[in-house]
Amino acid sequence: MRMVSLLTAFLMAPVAQAQNTLSVEEREAFGAEVAGCWNLGGLAEGAKTPVVTVAFSLSRDGVPVADSLRLIGTGKDTAEAVKSAYQAARRAILRCGAKGYKLPLEKYEIWRNTELTFNPERMSLR
Amino acid sequence: MKSLVLSISLALISLFGTLTAVQAQEPLRIIIDEGVIEPLPFAAPSFQPESAEAGQLAAEVTRVVAEDLIGTGLFREISPGAFISTVSDFNAPVQYADWKAINAQALITGAVNVSGNTLNVKFRLYDVFSGAELGSGLQFAGTTEGWRRMAHKVADAVYSRITGESGYFDSRVVYVSETGPKDKRLKRLAVMDYDGANVQYLTDSGAIVLAPRFSPSGDRVLYTSYESGFPRIYVLDIGSVQRRVLESADGTMSFAPRFSPAGQTVVFSLSQGGNTDIYTMDVATGQSTRLTKTPAIETAPSYSPDGARIVFESDRSGTQQLYVMPASGGEAQRISFGEGRYGTPVWSPRGDLIAFTKQNKGRFHIGVMRVDGSQERLLTSSFLDEGPTWAPNGRVIMFARETQGAGGSSSLYSVDITGRNLRPVRTPEGGSDPSWSPLQP
Amino acid sequence: MNRILTSSLLIATLAMTACTNAGRFGSQEAGAAGTSAPANGGIVPGSANDPRSTAFFQQSIGDRVLFEVDQSSLTPQGRATLDGQSTWLMTNVEYTAVIEGHADEQGTREYNLALGARRANAAREYLISKGVPADRMRVVSYGKERPIEICSQEACYAKNRRAVTVLAGGLTS
Numbered sequence: 001m002r003m004v005s006l007l008t009a010f011l012m013a014p015v016a017q018a019q020n021t022l023s024v025e026e027r028e029a030f031g032a033e034v035a036g037c038w039n040l041g042g043l044a045e046g047a048k049t050p051v052v053t054v055a056f057s058l059s060r061d062g063v064p065v066a067d068s069l070r071l072i073g074t075g076k077d078t079a080e081a082v083k084s085a086y087q088a089a090r091r092a093i094l095r096c097g098a099k100g101y102k103l104p105l106e107k108y109e110i111w112r113n114t115e116l117t118f119n120p121e122r123m124s125l126r
Numbered sequence: 127m128k129s130l131v132l133s134i135s136l137a138l139i140s141l142f143g144t145l146t147a148v149q150a151q152e153p154l155r156i157i158i159d160e161g162v163i164e165p166l167p168f169a170a171p172s173f174q175p176e177s178a179e180a181g182q183l184a185a186e187v188t189r190v191v192a193e194d195l196i197g198t199g200l201f202r203e204i205s206p207g208a209f210i211s212t213v214s215d216f217n218a219p220v221q222y223a224d225w226k227a228i229n230a231q232a233l234i235t236g237a238v239n240v241s242g243n244t245l246n247v248k249f250r251l252y253d254v255f256s257g258a259e260l261g262s263g264l265q266f267a268g269t270t271e272g273w274r275r276m277a278h279k280v281a282d283a284v285y286s287r288i289t290g291e292s293g294y295f296d297s298r299v300v301y302v303s304e305t306g307p308k309d310k311r312l313k314r315l316a317v318m319d320y321d322g323a324n325v326q327y328l329t330d331s332g333a334i335v336l337a338p339r340f341s342p343s344g345d346r347v348l349y350t351s352y353e354s355g356f357p358r359i360y361v362l363d364i365g366s367v368q369r370r371v372l373e374s375a376d377g378t379m380s381f382a383p384r385f386s387p388a389g390q391t392v393v394f395s396l397s398q399g400g401n402t403d404i405y406t407m408d409v410a411t412g413q414s415t416r417l418t419k420t421p422a423i424e425t426a427p428s429y430s431p432d433g434a435r436i437v438f439e440s441d442r443s444g445t446q447q448l449y450v451m452p453a454s455g456g457e458a459q460r461i462s463f464g465e466g467r468y469g470t471p472v473w474s475p476r477g478d479l480i481a482f483t484k485q486n487k488g489r490f491h492i493g494v495m496r497v498d499g500s501q502e503r504l505l506t507s508s509f510l511d512e513g514p515t516w517a518p519n520g521r522v523i524m525f526a527r528e529t530q531g532a533g534g535s536s537s538l539y540s541v542d543i544t545g546r547n548l549r550p551v552r553t554p555e556g557g558s559d560p561s562w563s564p565l566q567p
Numbered sequence: 568m569n570r571i572l573t574s575s576l577l578i579a580t581l582a583m584t585a586c587t588n589a590g591r592f593g594s595q596e597a598g599a600a601g602t603s604a605p606a607n608g609g610i611v612p613g614s615a616n617d618p619r620s621t622a623f624f625q626q627s628i629g630d631r632v633l634f635e636v637d638q639s640s641l642t643p644q645g646r647a648t649l650d651g652q653s654t655w656l657m658t659n660v661e662y663t664a665v666i667e668g669h670a671d672e673q674g675t676r677e678y679n680l681a682l683g684a685r686r687a688n689a690a691r692e693y694l695i696s697k698g699v700p701a702d703r704m705r706v707v708s709y710g711k712e713r714p715i716e717i718c719s720q721e722a723c724y725a726k727n728r729r730a731v732t733v734l735a736g737g738l739t740s
Binding site: 022027030031034035036037038039040041043055066080081082083084085087090091092094095098109110111112113114115116117118119120121122123 | 151153154155156157158159160161162163164165166200226231253255256257260288289290291
């Protein structure tokens with residue numbers, strides 16, 4: 001289970017300092033929590049679902065602020081497919097975050113505003 | 127590959143952001159590239175009867191909506207026994223917490239009103255974890271007799287709002303109903319709802335009938351019958367059950383017909399002097415045009431949805447393979463290159479894929495490939511699977527499976543284009559040669 | 568068209584066989600089934616020992632030729648059978664024939680229809696080459712719709728890959 005691209009983590013590493021970024025483990029744990037609720041099963045396209053990026057804010061207890069969720073980045077896919085992909089991503093963020101994500105409180109300023117990109121392409125290898 | 131590129135670019139953005147942004151904290155950016163694939167759990171409390179006569183129908187409509195959704199393999203119904211809330215008023219606010227607690231991700235509520243012969247069905251769909259309605263409420267009106275269609279329309283709307291694809295439940299299938307052993311098989315045309323309900327027979331079993339195909343508007347059917355003693359193509363009006371033969375020259379056999387997307391032309395195979403080629407015929411004038419001119423067997427033609435091209439099978443290379451040519455004839459491009467033999471190609475209504483029957487090493491498969499022949503994917507495998515037809519949304523395929531040996535029989539199955547959710551389609555007798563209609567108006 | 572349908576019904580009655588119309592697809596022995604040898608040892612018109620009868624054609628000349636898997640070219644044995652058929656047809660000029668092409672179940676429906684047409688045509692062309700007038704013979708393909716053997720093994724498939732010469736006309740024409 002490699003939830004977060006290791007490459008991203010590697011490139012981030014040189015500038016990672018204790019207080020201005022999450023550790024690789026913290027990022028992976030956060031990603032894994034969301035991934036567990038990201039269900040592509042309800043999508044007719046399955047793994048061909050478009051890539052979407054969702055931006056949102058979290059409260060200090062790690063709960064996503066429901067009305068802060070918004071779609072920010074999409075490709076050239078059809079509006080309907082993007083809408084469904086966004087809804088699946090939205091459900092994942094809200095459902096798994098209902099009781100608060102396990103994030104380090106002392107780094108709240110880092111994860112207070114988060115952008116998650118949902119890319120299902122690796123799922124198609126199954 | 128793409129995901130790697132994306133990762134790098136996002137990483138660079140983050141890096142750049144971290145180095146330069148002094149004051150404003152950049153958002154945390156993470157890529158989620160692994161999720162789960164499991165049916166989406168939904169709750170469908172029995173729709174509210176809004177009139178005294180509606181009680182029974184309300185329950186039945188709810189059941190058909192749920193069965194349509196479950197049948198896709200994309201949804202899972204949460205047993206009403208687990209419900210914490212009841213829905214006693216269609217317009218009352220939804221208690222999201224109660225539905226969250228039982229992990230219902232979608233909630234479908236509805237109301238049914240019967241007034242004389244008129245049936246009204248309303249529904250609302252809620253995204254439980256977002257705490258919001260998904261789309262707005264809709265209402266369908268019809269007759270009490272057509273109650274299953276109202277249910278299918280609700281299910282189509284739910285399916286479409288959640289998956290982002292158009293639905294396929296309010297559709298019909300014409301097929302060959304079969305009885306008797308392989309050497310004395312009786313065949314007659316039948317039409318039914320996509321789920322096997324409301325079967326109606328269109329011919330008797332006095333003559334062999336084969337491969338019925340819907341017209342683009344779903345009101346007529348082309349098929350092949352031996353009623354003259356020789357295979358000939360007939361066109362039958364489903365409403366009146368009147369049929370007429372498409373004229374063909376004496377000493378020829380014609381079969382494998384399909385309508386063009388505009389419905390004015392029929393493409394078919396004509397066999398003469400042992401050679402089978404592809405022809406088109408103008409339905410109104412009866413004028414025919416020959417499209418292929420090789421000594422090989424050319425058959426099973428199917429139009430692209432834009433009507434510009436035709437995919438067909440030919441053994442001009444020595445074995446059955448798939449080819450694409452312009453709708454007016456001319457040079458054909460071979461698209462199948464895998465091991466084995468390929469037949470009965472059918473162009474997807476979305477235009478992106480071609481479904482086919484593949485024969486390899488003594489097994490039969492239903493498969494799909496892109497229209498250029500790439501990305502071949504086999505969806506089924508059995509002693510004898512053949513004759514795929516597309517659901518109107520291009521996501522599901524129905525086909526016939528014949529079982530082996532003296533006691534073998536044929537029945538209909540469906541499977542989705544990922545190869546998941548293989549399931550039998552219930553018919554009163556055996557079935558073969560299914561053809562799926564467009565969504566009903 | 569009508570003529571042929573009518574005639575095949577006539578064969579069934581006049582030949583006094585156990586054939587039903589569907590029985591045309593049945594085994595070669597059908598012609599003799601249920602008929603016992605006549606008491607006086609004479610020739611019963613239409614029976615298998617009447618050399619001008621359909622039953623005789625089916626049993627003594629051989630009404631069918633078999634094909635290899637996916638092939639429509641005649642085997643040496645097939646050609647020998649057709650030699651006998653051509654001689655008989657040229658003697659019994661009152662008969663017309665429909666040559667039925669068939670395939671085994673290992674193939675798609677449409678392809679097998681076309682393959683059956685090739686097989687029937689191969690038999691017809693051969694008979695024409697031996698002098699049988701072309702206008703006495705028509706072809707029809709049943710593809711895999713009418714197997715005579717229904718096991719899913721080569722022993723059955725071999726008998727189903729066939730071209731059968733079905734006579735029409737005869738005594739009454």
